[in-house]
Amino acid sequence: MKKRLVRILTSICAVGMAFLYVLPVSAKESSYSYNYDYWGDVQDAPSSYAVCRVFTSSDLGLDVNMKNPSGLTVVGDLVYICDSGNNRIIECKRPTPQTLEVNRIIDSFTGDVAVTTFNNPTDIAVSAEGCFFIADNGNARVLKLDKDLNYLMEFTKPDDNTLNADLVFQPTKLTIDTADRLYCIATGINKGLVKYEADGTFSGFVGATKVTYDWTDYIWKKFATQEQRALMASFVPTEYDNLYMDHEGFIYACTGSAEKDDIRNGSADVVRRINLIGNDILVRNGDWYIIGDLYMGNGGGYEGASYFTDITCLENDIYICLDRNRGRLFGYDDQGKMVFAFGGNGNMDGYFRRPAAIDHMGYDLLVLDSLDCAVTLFTPTEFGSLVYDAIDQFDDGKYEESGNTWRQVMNMDGNYDLAYIGIGRSLLRQEEYHEAMDYFELKYDADNWSKAYKQYRKEWVEEHIVIIIIVLLAVVLIPLGIGKFKALKHEIDTADIFTINQK
């Protein structure tokens, strides 16, 4: 009896204790490298890139430390860093894969102009002949210098009467095409990219972002008075943050300054691929919008959407966006599917404090941090190389090899959707439709599945055409035959001769 009482008391205590225990919050350590699956769930992934080295001012052997560098351009094996705070441009070369050495420091040029130095240079582009195009932000001009730093010409504020006369021309980012036409982004100009012909004449704006607005705002504005309207935010296109001319001559442009909700619901395209006439031709076949992080809640002191501050495009059409907000890099393939996402804010190698610019040398990535004043060099890991190999092999028409490479990728990361779809696409090209369907179904790729199924169905019908015809004939003929037989039987049964006999 006493024993029983003790047992009851202990169980009551146990229940009481259960209430006291606050379950430890199982905050999962977020992985450095990840990807989103079909459902938008974060799936940890092996790293696609690893830090090769981080180059600070002292690593580069600079006597004056870099100050607020903001531009990074790779041309061949040369790296140009725009050291904006020190009004100079640092040209580095890469003698071995792990090193960067300062080649020369560009801080002035010769020529028949009043100011032969830079003031806050923010970006640089180099043409095929070696001419430099430099966004000389503080001097309100874009300079064109030849390869020996002699002044050739300058591009100044566009002669366009829609622009405010008081606006000071502040070119921030620029790029050039093969015919030396200049495209640049300038602070305060939201009509698109400013385009100049090779002879320096302004030839218009291309690729303005489309204006997004809420219909409630629109109605609200209809009822507002003139004074109230003046105080409201006006519906204007957002300015681009950065641009990149890819190897096909299309301009990748990105912006971070869109509204969070517009980014989330896909009405603001933060990444665009602009053709010559200014239309956006970016392919968006992925399961999710090309917006970087899908989850914009407050985490680790950072909130809001990813802020794409720079973009670069590799030769295999994978483009990589640099998120200033959470210090991450997002790679997308030519179909708009996420290939990788990695990075973070912090002081360790491979983390950033204020990433400003990204460019690539082959498949290696260089990221410039304007607060750390350092360049981080990323090289593809085994996993990343396999993914690139598989994509390259597929593009070269080596479908079987591509499939095998994707299988290796799948063995390293079973949660990697692109691997399954890659295997499926390779099987589809090898005309193994039924197997391909299985892979597409696993990752909910409806379009590719339909392609495979259409072929599979056609094959099946062709193989079984004899059986199908026999079954169809049977369905039609057997009831007919039975009907005929019954009619005949009825006729015989009721025939006069038999009835007479029966009598």
Added chain:
Amino acid sequence: MFAAFTKKESIHKYIDSLKFALYCMSHPLDGFWDLTHEKRGTYAAANTILILTLMVRIMRLRYTSFLFVQVYWEDLNIFLYLASILFPLALWVVGNWALTTLFDGKGRLGQVYMATCYGLAPYPLFGFPMMIFSNFVTVEEGAFYSVLSVFSLIYAAILVVVAMGQIHEYSASKNILFTVATLFAMLVMIFILMIFFSMISQGVAYFISLGKEMLFRM
């Protein structure tokens, strides 16, 4: 429901009443009038149609092609999923009966339930073949599937509304008025249930925190 099957006669009656659902689908006005007034319907058949509806609803999750139905299995609660039919059905039946009984409705609670279940018949009847059919089409041909599945839902909804009018002996305009009123009554019931449950949970939370406080001080 199955105990009655011991007699051959009642099996015959059951099969007959189940077949009558098909007649109701093709001749809704006549069919639903006879359902109660000529006692052509049985509860056994109504239950069967409801169970078939629930089964088709669950089976379509697994056996429909992934082109049309993608299921996040991790979050699927099969009982909640069943409740997504059963709960509105219960609200509809109770709400409709409670309103119409005040306004000359001739149907009793059981009859409202029976007629509603008979009205659901198009859902399993179309849904099951559609589910199989979905596995033999591509994305481009998927429009057939979408149109037919929407059609079956609209068909079922029209049948339910017509059924209510017939068993309560309402005119068309009165029937539509009470359909809208029933929908409103469902909302009111949901509202009351929500208040009820939030009050209960707050009451429980009060005693739990009281208990915690006592244990802290012990």
